[in-house]
Amino acid sequence: MAVYELLKREGRAKRGIFHTVHGDIQTPVFMNVGTAGAIKGAVSTQDLKEVHCQVQLSNTYHLHVRPGDTLIRELGGLHKFMVWDRPILTDSGGFQVFSLAGLRKIKEEGVYFHSHIDGAKIFMGPEESMQIQSNLGSTIAMAFDECPNALSDRGYVEDSVNRTTRWLMRCKEKMAELNQREDTINKEQLLFGINQGAVFADIRVEHAKRIAEMELDGYAVGGLAVGETHEEMYHILDETVPHLPSDKPTYLMGVGTPANILEAVERGVDFFDCVYPSRNGRHGHVYTNQGKLNLFNQKFERDMRPIEEGCQCEACRTYSRAYIRHLLKAKEMLGMRLCVLHNLYFYNTMMEEIRDALDYGIFASYKKEKLCGMEQK
RNA sequence: GGGCAGGUAGCCUAGCGGUGAAGGCAAGAGACUGUAAAUCUCCCACAUUAGAAACACCGUUGGUUCGAGUCCAACCCUGCCCA
Numbered sequence: 001m002a003v004y005e006l007l008k009r010e011g012r013a014k015r016g017i018f019h020t021v022h023g024d025i026q027t028p029v030f031m032n033v034g035t036a037g038a039i040k041g042a043v044s045t046q047d048l049k050e051v052h053c054q055v056q057l058s059n060t061y062h063l064h065v066r067p068g069d070t071l072i073r074e075l076g077g078l079h080k081f082m083v084w085d086r087p088i089l090t091d092s093g094g095f096q097v098f099s100l101a102g103l104r105k106i107k108e109e110g111v112y113f114h115s116h117i118d119g120a121k122i123f124m125g126p127e128e129s130m131q132i133q134s135n136l137g138s139t140i141a142m143a144f145d146e147c148p149n150a151l152s153d154r155g156y157v158e159d160s161v162n163r164t165t166r167w168l169m170r171c172k173e174k175m176a177e178l179n180q181r182e183d184t185i186n187k188e189q190l191l192f193g194i195n196q197g198a199v200f201a202d203i204r205v206e207h208a209k210r211i212a213e214m215e216l217d218g219y220a221v222g223g224l225a226v227g228e229t230h231e232e233m234y235h236i237l238d239e240t241v242p243h244l245p246s247d248k249p250t251y252l253m254g255v256g257t258p259a260n261i262l263e264a265v266e267r268g269v270d271f272f273d274c275v276y277p278s279r280n281g282r283h284g285h286v287y288t289n290q291g292k293l294n295l296f297n298q299k300f301e302r303d304m305r306p307i308e309e310g311c312q313c314e315a316c317r318t319y320s321r322a323y324i325r326h327l328l329k330a331k332e333m334l335g336m337r338l339c340v341l342h343n344l345y346f347y348n349t350m351m352e353e354i355r356d357a358l359d360y361g362i363f364a365s366y367k368k369e370k371l372c373g374m375e376q377k
Numbered sequence: 378g379g380g381c382a383g384g385u386a387g388c389c390u391a392g393c394g395g396u397g398a399a400g401g402c403a404a405g406a407g408a409c410u411g412u413a414a415a416u417c418u419c420c421c422a423c424a425u426u427a428g429a430a431a432c433a434c435c436g437u438u439g440g441u442u443c444g445a446g447u448c449c450a451a452c453c454c455u456g457c458c459c460a
Contacts, residue, residue: 033411033412034412040414041415042415057411059411059412062412091411092411094411095411095412096411096413098411099411099412099413100413102413116413142411145411194411220411222411223411224410225410225411226410226411252411253410253411254410254411254412255410255411257410260410273410273411274410275409275412275414276409276410278412279409279410279412279414279416282414283409283415283416296405296406297405298405328415331415333415336415
């Protein structure tokens with residue numbers, strides 16, 4: 001059974017290790033997002049190891065639609081299928097309730113989707129989500145929730161959060177049943193619950209207290225970075241995270257920018273994931289300690305420096321900004337790939353720095369310096 | 378020399394009597410937070426807070442017309458064919 005080992009605290013910030021059947025996760029950690037079983041941008045699992053990825057994130061909804069979770073189960077599970085022996089966290093499909101809002105209907109029993117691929121009807125409720133994630137055999141399964149729009153009114157959010165709580169109880173029950181079955185791929189699959197409540201702090205706190213009693217393996221804060229301001233997001237974290245069990249990992253879903261992560265670590269968050277490094281990489285935007293660069297910009301046409309001086313990623317060890325810009329302009333896949341690799345390396349390395357800073361008890365000054373550097377233009 | 382087909386932005390193309398000239402590509406910029414995103418948005422013919430103000434070469438110059446990228450003529454280019 002997984003154990004979250006808290007090594008050190010600095011204020012609310014936590015430095016820990018999460019022990020799982022697929023290996024230890026040093027926290028705080030950034031999980032690299034490979035929705036459909038791969039990080040977009042032609043990144044292999046071998047590449048992932050080279051960019052120091054600890055945990056890969058995949059998606060229940062997407063893998064259910066294609067190639068099908070029963071196929072993956074038949075082929076031995078997601079780890080074997082994509083050849084990745086480290087932890088995998090699968091998102092439950094709850095975010096697709098938000099992102100595919102035009103293609104779904106929410107009912108008490110679950111959500112009726114129209115497949116974004118072929119329009120086929122798909123029903124996914126808590127039990128279905130757990131079954132699919134069990135078939136995938138991921139290390140950590142996320143509870144099936146509704147991620148409501150940040151602009152939703154209070155009444156809607158209350159109803160939604162209550163439904164998410166009922167769904168969470170059903171998830172827990174189903175997970176327990178699946179983990180006991182003989183033919184289950186990962187009998188030690190973990191379940192993280194998800195806090196919701198949009199920007200209403202009192203709803204968030206009450207919900208956090210309710211789910212904290214449920215003895216889950218970890219707790220996520222969802223429904224942030226979906227349209228509210230950074231200040232609102234930090235405020236919600238300030239209010240909510242203290243009510244989640246500190247002897248379990250806290251996961252801020254879908255967040256975020258390097259600055260968001262530094263702020264959230266300070267507020268006690270252990271796990272992160274975000275599409276930014278990969279998506280921005282594909283779009284030619286790369287992160288550096290002096291801020292983000294858009295390598296499509298003309299000013300890099302003759303810039304023979306690496307993306308970031310001293311960076312040890314494949315792109316920076318080998319190629320110049322000018323060459324990568326050329327590749328991007330020429331739509332050569334290598335351009336995107338190098339940017340994605342750099343960004344993932346940047347994120348994972350920043351998390352290593354954060355962990356080191358926490359180990360040495362100098363996170364506060366590290367954070368200040370890092371933020372200051374990245375604000376330069 | 379003769380015949381045919383063309384000349385519209387950096388490039389390619391629409392337009393066939395009333396358009397401040399449509400598309401696409403290229404160029405320039407921006408957005409993206411549990412990935413329907415190698416996507417999307419803006420910008421790109423003189424000018425531009427746009428006013429019944431001005432300026433404006435749809436190869437060039439004239440002409441027809443209230444009005445011409447659009448019709449006519451000549452000329453200049455380009456491509457193909459015939460000598």
